[in-house]
Amino acid sequence: MALNIVHFSQDFSPGKAQLGGYSRIYHETDDKENNHIIFTSHMGENGVREEVRGHLRIVSIGVAAKSLRFWNKFYLAEQIARGIHGFMQRTDLRPDLLFGHSQLFNFHILDHLKKLLSRPVPLLWEANGLFGLPRKISEKWRFNPLARIEQKIVFEKADVIIAQTEAAKDAISRSFGIAGSKIHAVTNGADADYLGKYEEGRYAAARRPFKVLFIGLLDTMNGITFLLRLLETAGIPGFSFSVVGSGEHQDRVIEAARKKEIDYKGQVSHSEVSRIMAQCDFLIIPRLRFVSAEYFIPTKLLEAMAMGKIVIGSDVGGISQVLSSGNDGFLFKAEEPLALKKTLQQILEMPAQDLEAVSRRARQKIIDHYLWSSQHKKLASVYGQWAGRHEGAASGPQR
Helix, strand or coil, X not given: CCCEEEEECHHHCCCCCCCCCHHHHHHHCCCCCCEEEXXXXXXXXXXXXXXEECCEEEEXXXXXXXXXXXXXXXXXXXXXXHHHHHHXXXXXXXXXXXXXXXXXXXXXXXXXXXXXXXXXXXXXXXXXXXXXXCCECCCCCCCCHHXXXXXXXXXXXXXXXXXXXXXXXXXXXHHXXXXXHHEEXXXXXXXXXXXXXXXXXXXXXXXXXXXXXXXXXXXXXXXXXXXXXXXXXXXXXXXXXEEECCXXXXXXXXXXXXXXXXXXXXXXXXXXXXXXXXXCCEEEECCCCEHHHHHCCCHHHHHHHHCCCEEEEECCHHHHCCCCXXXXXXXXCCCCHHHHHHHHHHHHHCCHHHXXXXXXXXXXXXXXXXXXXXXXXXXXXXXXXXCCCCCCCCCCCXX
């Protein structure tokens, strides 16, 4: 029996870039077994907008307001919830599960909606970020106490919490006092289409210099400034570096490209990512020790491995959970340039057949553990435990 699973996420707001949680929600709702409807909202006018994007049915609820300032966000959450409830009543939509994503504001909307429903419906919360924790692991004294309180309330109210890694699950339990039995780890995944882009024999035929690609947001956490400093102070013979993306350090990247230290390709659409990655020999992910880097696995890591690309990554938790250094990729100590240079030298000294073996093992690891189809099975298990399938179902696991 198919379940009606109602999601809420602002990643789908009209005119807003389809980034961040969008890719994950897109794949999570492509399970073919259940009915997924995604609600979002738009400000400034009342009314409902409906659209279909691929397999997604998206309903945007309008509210006559122009901002989400702290003082009125709870009022807005209630108004959006009432709008969703009215739509459900008009269309006879009876949810079996509520599933919230990303920002804490999204949870408050579904929490209001849950109170309006005529029967108990479990509320799942996907912790795409850990709000109220310090931004960097080394800055334990720097955190927002109000955000921490709000995050704890959300975790306590949710019936089920979906964490993206085992490390994130442990952090939620340890930092917010939440029972581990309430938290399920469901990682990011790679689309099976990337497997078909594998180029066998690439490393046997690759010519020096090796082509290394950095792709992603050009911010401090992703390590772009760390990489640029290394390239500025000491060239790395045997490798050429390309950068794709945009962000706060874009001007610095443009300047490095002007000096011929890198090749900057600008920002590309998601549909172009696989084409860009196909041209490289290695993907580099030099993330710094930020909380998000420790607890969340970057999708590009999994997609590159699915293509048989060898990933060079810092040993933050979100990367070291996946990569086994020297076996299916390479790790270096985060934030230490000499460690990265040593890893690159190690790669230069490896025979081509050994690099080919690393590439094959990387691809096989994705097949065995990290395809989206594997994550669907984990989510299906959670759905099966918690779905309210009939009138009067209790808000708790169904045995």
